[in-house]
Amino acid sequence: MNLLRSAAIAATTxxxxxxxxxxxxxxxxxxxxxxxxxxLPSDSMKYASPYYRSxxxxxxxxxxxISGTFTSATLNISGFDVDETSGEIDNVYAYDNGVKTLLxxxxxxxxxxxxxxxxxxxxxxxEINSGLKVWVDIDSTNAGWELTLVKSSLSVNGSTLxxxxxxxxxxxxxxxxxxxxxxxxxxxxxxxxxxAVRFA
Numbered sequence: 001m002n003l004l005r006s007a008a009i010a011a012t013t014x015x016x017x018x019x020x021x022x023x024x025x026x027x028x029x030x031x032x033x034x035x036x037x038x039x040l041p042s043d044s045m046k047y048a049s050p051y052y053r054s055x056x057x058x059x060x061x062x063x064x065x066i067s068g069t070f071t072s073a074t075l076n077i078s079g080f081d082v083d084e085t086s087g088e089i090d091n092v093y094a095y096d097n098g099v100k101t102l103l104x105x106x107x108x109x110x111x112x113x114x115x116x117x118x119x120x121x122x123x124x125x126x127e128i129n130s131g132l133k134v135w136v137d138i139d140s141t142n143a144g145w146e147l148t149l150v151k152s153s154l155s156v157n158g159s160t161l162x163x164x165x166x167x168x169x170x171x172x173x174x175x176x177x178x179x180x181x182x183x184x185x186x187x188x189x190x191x192x193x194x195x196a197v198r199f200a
Contacts, residue, residue: 027159030064033151033166040150040166046080053149055142060135063154066128070156073120073128075103077136078150078164082108082116088145092116095133096123105140106147113150113164128156 034041038059040051050057077092084090090106108114124132132154139145150166 026068027155027157028066028068029153029155029159029161030066031151031153031162032061032063036061038149039152040080040148042167043165046148051148052081052146053138054144054146055139058135058137060133061152063128063132063134063152065131066154066156068129068156070122070125070128072158073124073154073156075118075120075132075134076115076153076155076161077106077118077134078113078115078153079106079108080113080148080150081111082106082114082147083110083145084108086110087141087143088147089140090145090147091137091140092118093135093137094118094120094124094127095135096127100135106136115153115161115164128154 033039038050038053038057040046045051053059075092075094079090082088082090084105084107092103092106093100094103095101103118103120104116106116108116120128120132127133134152136149138147150164151162153161155161
């Protein structure tokens with residue numbers, strides 16, 4: 001019972017800390033990746049359908065709302081096999097009050113992972129508060145290029161980014177994982193102590 005109470009207190013503390021950050025001007029990152037449908041879940045599938053996509057496979061997604069005030073915001077999109085230096089153009093748009101607005105195109109090289117960073121002006125801050133909508137026009141020149149999108153990371157107030165490759169947890173996920181190990185260790189220690197007392 002004490003273990004359950006300790007776990008509940010720890011979970012409440014983590015939730016309180018994350019909600020405090022969500023309503024203040026602290027740095028925050030919202031990263032969308034698997035399993036939203038088309039973001040790459042693992043390196044082994046980078047050339048597989050539906051992740052490796054062409055000009056007829058354009059698509060969009062919506063970030064989770066980030067509340068609070070911002071002094072800066074960037075949209076960081078990780079792609080694999082963006083042959084921008086060879087002429088591939090994958091245009092990225094964000095919606096500003098319902099208007100599809102061109103931010104630029106993805107950058108990168110053949111057979112590699114990379115983030116492309118788009119700086120968002122203050123006109124997008126209200127969209128970030130309600131959930132920024134993003135759209136990618138894959139191979140906008142229809143020249144036969146293909147692309148794998150890995151993740152979309154919306155960063156405010158200078159928050160750090162996860163690695164561009166798939167399957168790497170964000171810092172918050174690491175904190176929860178480490179906290180879980182700590183709770184499990186504490187439970188085992190308590191169990192050993194109570195067992196030793198019982199048989200002494």
